[in-house]
Amino acid sequence: MPSPRRQDPTSNLRLGVDLVDVHAIEDSLAEFGDRFVHRIFSTHEVEVSSGSPKRLAARFAAKEALIKALDLAEIGVDWRNIEVRGDAAGRPGMRLAGNVAARARELGAHDILLSMSHEGSLAMATVIAQIRPMEPAATG
Template identity: 40%
Template sequence: MIVGVGIDVVDVARFGEALQRTPALAERVFTAAERGLPLASLAARFAAKEALAKSLGAPRGLSWHDAEVHREDSGRPVLRVTGSVAARAAELGVASLHVSLSHDAGIASAVVVAEAAAPPRPPAGEGAP
């Protein structure tokens, strides 16, 4: 069962200008592991964190560092959540998070789907119309 969906789009050049204008922004938004990535990848990760917040209802108090985008050996991106983000996901009954990232033509984008475990099925003959 889908709990929430979030999407975000980032202009890569504009995001790069923001990082140059406010050097502390990178430390505030990205974990140490993320900060060494190329600009387009950073913009996509920023979009993923924004999309994740939207999929969880965009509550106040989520920490940027409590969400991190990793890549599996296959290259597939995955979200790892801890702290405030994990607590909000648990509050909503989220069992899994799905993320898709893209960057092309100066734009980075991300979509996040927050999914709860499927409700248990009633035994055969019970609860069926």
């Protein structure tokens, strides 16, 4: 049986889910302040979140969920290359840059769906990345 982290290269969907303790974000904000914020979040994300630890935790979870969905843990990611942005209708989405965008192109990711939520001391996010299926290798 394959490892649960392993992705089938012919699959057209990839899933990532993450759950974050809001208190951990509060602790990082208290200990590291702006250094933490500017290392992880874009200016836009900070403005939209109004500094709310719950909203920042949901965005952190979204970034982690994308890392899982696109299997980015091994390439090293600048957190700000994953930006949570809403569309004109207010639906959450993601803007990718740098090596994250390059990996998404390499995989053929053409649509990334995001859902985020927070309740009490927990924040969560789910990412579904739609991937163009790879052509099966010719055998001959």
